[in-house]
Amino acid sequence: MLDLSRLFLEQNYRSTGAILEAANAVIGKNPGRKAKRLWTDRGRGANVRVVCAPDDDAEARYVADEVLRIAYEDKVPLGEIAVLYRTNAHASSGRGFDDASAESSAEGVANLEEERRLAYVGMTRARERLTLTRAAQRLRRGKLVPRTPSRFLDDLPAELVDLSGPAAPAGEAQTRKARSFFADMDTLLSRKNPEGGER
Numbered sequence: 001m002l003d004l005s006r007l008f009l010e011q012n013y014r015s016t017g018a019i020l021e022a023a024n025a026v027i028g029k030n031p032g033r034k035a036k037r038l039w040t041d042r043g044r045g046a047n048v049r050v051v052c053a054p055d056d057d058a059e060a061r062y063v064a065d066e067v068l069r070i071a072y073e074d075k076v077p078l079g080e081i082a083v084l085y086r087t088n089a090h091a092s093s094g095r096g097f098d099d100a101s102a103e104s105s106a107e108g109v110a111n112l113e114e115e116r117r118l119a120y121v122g123m124t125r126a127r128e129r130l131t132l133t134r135a136a137q138r139l140r141r142g143k144l145v146p147r148t149p150s151r152f153l154d155d156l157p158a159e160l161v162d163l164s165g166p167a168a169p170a171g172e173a174q175t176r177k178a179r180s181f182f183a184d185m186d187t188l189l190s191r192k193n194p195e196g197g198e199r
Contacts, residue, residue: 010038016045019123019130022160026152027120030113038124047162048123049131050153054165055144059135066131084122112151119152 015023020038027033053059063083070076123130132153137144 014127015040015124016042016128018045018047018160019126022048022130022156023120023123025155025157025160026116026123029152029155030116046129047160048156049129049162049164050156051131051133052149052163052165053133053135055137056135056139059133063133082125084125115150116152119150 015038017040020040024037028037051059051062053062067078067081067083070081071078123132134149134153135147138147139145
């Protein structure tokens with residue numbers, strides 16, 4: 001006889017294997033959590049990217065540049081790209097995105113279990129690629145203050161993570177390239193044909 005009180009829905013139809021393994025590693029550290037391990041048949045997919053920016057402005061610039069890059073180079077519709085942070089992880093529940101970037105992976109929240117849960121929810125919104133960002137320093141009362149990385153970053157298995165810092169010149173080049181492309185498209189679309197009608 002099937003014990004329905006112990007039935008868990010563990011197959012995830014949204015995310016790749018690497019994203020799910022990373023999310024499982026984070027949430028699995030919460031004490032008292034019932035054993036549940038999400039799995040997928042979508043394949044391993046790309047590693048989770050963890051990006052450390054020098055400060056909060058650089059973090060924001062990196063995320064904006066990355067959204068432009070993904071939309072322009074990878075042809076991912078803007079509606080399929082999400083930028084999640086602690087307070088909007090809850091509103092994304094149930095919605096999936098091709099690319100998700102979770103900002104501000106830093107210590108500072110008193111309830112670590114809640115921090116892990118929010119990270120898990122945000123991470124499992126990503127379908128294809130997941131980037132976690134954090135700032136090494138934040139501006140506080142006019143001074144840059146060092147920030148400690150969130151402890152859940154240490155829970156991510158090393159073989160599932162690609163660590164990097166944003167390459168500012170490359171990000172600026174990507175932005176210029178995207179702006180140039182859209183300017184060229186605007187010019188092209190605004191031209192008239194010789195008869196005076198729209199092309």
